[in-house]
Amino acid sequence: MTLGVTVNGARYERAVEPRLLLSDFLRHELGLTGTHVGCEHGVCGACTVLLDGEAVRSCLMFAIQADEHEITTVEGLAPSSGDTLHPLQAAFREAHGLQCGFCTPGVLMTLVPFLRDHPDPDERAIREALSGNLCRCTGYQNIVVAVRHACDAHSTPDR
Amino acid sequence: MKPAAFEYFAPATVDQALALLAAHGGEAKPLAGGQSLIPAMNFRLARPRALVDLNRIAELSYIRSAKGGTTIGAMTRQRAVEQSDVVTRGAPLLAEAMPAIAHPQIRNRGTIGGSLAHADPSAELPAVMLALDAAFRARSVTGERTIPASEFFKGMLETALAPDELLVEIGLRPMPDRSGTAFLEVARRHGDYALVGIAVVVTLDGQGRCKAARIALLSVGDGPVLAVEAGKTLTGQVPSAEMVRAAADAAATRDVDPPSDIHASAAYRRRLVAVLTRRALGRAFERAGATQRGRS
Numbered sequence: 001m002t003l004g005v006t007v008n009g010a011r012y013e014r015a016v017e018p019r020l021l022l023s024d025f026l027r028h029e030l031g032l033t034g035t036h037v038g039c040e041h042g043v044c045g046a047c048t049v050l051l052d053g054e055a056v057r058s059c060l061m062f063a064i065q066a067d068e069h070e071i072t073t074v075e076g077l078a079p080s081s082g083d084t085l086h087p088l089q090a091a092f093r094e095a096h097g098l099q100c101g102f103c104t105p106g107v108l109m110t111l112v113p114f115l116r117d118h119p120d121p122d123e124r125a126i127r128e129a130l131s132g133n134l135c136r137c138t139g140y141q142n143i144v145v146a147v148r149h150a151c152d153a154h155s156t157p158d159r
Numbered sequence: 160m161k162p163a164a165f166e167y168f169a170p171a172t173v174d175q176a177l178a179l180l181a182a183h184g185g186e187a188k189p190l191a192g193g194q195s196l197i198p199a200m201n202f203r204l205a206r207p208r209a210l211v212d213l214n215r216i217a218e219l220s221y222i223r224s225a226k227g228g229t230t231i232g233a234m235t236r237q238r239a240v241e242q243s244d245v246v247t248r249g250a251p252l253l254a255e256a257m258p259a260i261a262h263p264q265i266r267n268r269g270t271i272g273g274s275l276a277h278a279d280p281s282a283e284l285p286a287v288m289l290a291l292d293a294a295f296r297a298r299s300v301t302g303e304r305t306i307p308a309s310e311f312f313k314g315m316l317e318t319a320l321a322p323d324e325l326l327v328e329i330g331l332r333p334m335p336d337r338s339g340t341a342f343l344e345v346a347r348r349h350g351d352y353a354l355v356g357i358a359v360v361v362t363l364d365g366q367g368r369c370k371a372a373r374i375a376l377l378s379v380g381d382g383p384v385l386a387v388e389a390g391k392t393l394t395g396q397v398p399s400a401e402m403v404r405a406a407a408d409a410a411a412t413r414d415v416d417p418p419s420d421i422h423a424s425a426a427y428r429r430r431l432v433a434v435l436t437r438r439a440l441g442r443a444f445e446r447a448g449a450t451q452r453g454r455s
């Protein structure tokens with residue numbers, strides 16, 4: 001079947017088998033290996049991407065279901081020109097919000113819509129927002145710090 | 160861990176979907192949010208010959224309020240139900256339960272109809288619907304019927320739906336005056352399936368006596384369990400701490416026979432039933448009283 005989808009602003013058309021998962025389509029067909037595959041049953045959150053701006057598990061969707069929709073992956077966060085990072089990515093780097101980095105793309109893609117809807121969350125809200133993403137390094141402490149860091153950086157005009 | 164091959168259809172109308180299901184005679188499965196079906200396919204626990212994807216059927220996604228109550232289309236996303244003012248006003252019990260289902264990323268795809276058709280005994284929505292005495296509208300090529308929640312859930316992952324039948328709408332009647340509701344659950348982590356959960360609807364009469372109490376428990380059996388004995392102890396009584404404790408006791412000892420599994424022993428589940436019933440009833444009666452005061 002033919003799939004027409006916009007990923008990180010670029011339009012792609014590909015012939016796909018219906019059983020191809022969106023996560024595998026992104027990684028194998030488009031080479032966007034920033035989307036990680038962990039558990040393939042929706043628990044770990046590593047494969048989280050944005051579907052029309054909202055966070056979803058790419059392992060729990062068939063690629064063909066994204067037909068005529070818009071997908072954003074972690075590769076789409078930073079501006080494509082130059083080497084600046086997305087403010088959230090910058091905050092993760094500064095606050096040491098990652099260890100091995102496997103869960104990081106999913107964590108970032110979960111947090112982008114969360115921070116859009118809740119620009120100034122307290123720690124409890126941040127932890128709840130992260131409850132659908134597993135970090136096997138158990139580095140949650142600094143992930144939470146990084147999120148607060150991103151909020152503060154955002155609200156301070158001279159940064 | 161990849162799904163077996165299947166034929167894929169993405170109809171645009173309910174009629175087309177029903178025709179496809181009928182044509183495949185039980186070999187095709189409807190695909191709603193995919194948050195339960197796709198994990199099962201990824202592990203090849205499910206290998207349907209064909210999938211009838213309901214996601215392009217716009218007519219199945221709506222939340223409406225009318226004199227007769229609130230109606231919700233089966234393909235309405237759980238996230239949309241959670242964020243709906245109509246639901247908050249018309250079915251506060253449902254609104255209270257929504258955030259307990261999984262995580263936002265799952266609720267962005269998962270649908271209200273999918274959760275009910277899946278009928279997981281640990282799921283929140285079947286118990287909520289049983290407490291609310293909801294009516295489910297189902298359609299097939301041969302016609303349409305309405306199934307009360309009390310006849311819909313048949314056991315572990317089993318419902319009254321035929322293989323070629325679609326759940327199309329959930330109907331919730333308006334809350335009677337002097338009613339109060341409450342939802343509570345205990346899970347190991349926010350978003351996990353609950354060890355025990357409870358949904359309660361109580362209604363008081365003009366004298367402040369309990370006219371009706373519908374108490375539904377989840378994760379204590381093969382499906383949602385209506386705590387009939389607990390309800391009986393309350394009917395006709397003026398709610399008090401003692402009455403609530405007696406009802407909680409009846410729920411834990413007479414209404415449920417909970418399973419033991421790796422997450423919790425039967426004895427612990429019973430204990431949770433007693434505690435949660437007491438807390439939920441307390442909260443629901445308080446809210447019913449608050450409604451009463453607000454009106455007089």
Ligand SMILES: Cc1cc2nc3c(=O)[nH]c(=O)nc-3n(C[C@H](O)[C@H](O)[C@H](O)COP(=O)(O)OP(=O)(O)OC[C@H]3O[C@@H](n4cnc5c(N)ncnc54)[C@H](O)[C@@H]3O)c2cc1C
Pocket residue numbers: 041042043188189190191192193194195196197198233234259260261262265268269270271272273274276277279281282283284320324325326327350351352353
């Ligand atoms: C990590 C994770 C955690 C979760 N935690 C919870 C939780 O805590 N509580 C909870 O309740 N759920 C939980 N879920 C399940 C989630 O709520 C699912 O979305 C829901 O159970 C199924 O809804 P769906 O729309 O995704 O249906 P699908 O997965 O698409 O379908 C489920 C089943 O129902 C059938 N079906 C779907 N729609 C219809 C219809 N209209 N008519 C007839 N048959 C239909 C399908 O054929 C399939 O057999 C969790 C899921 C995941 C992945």
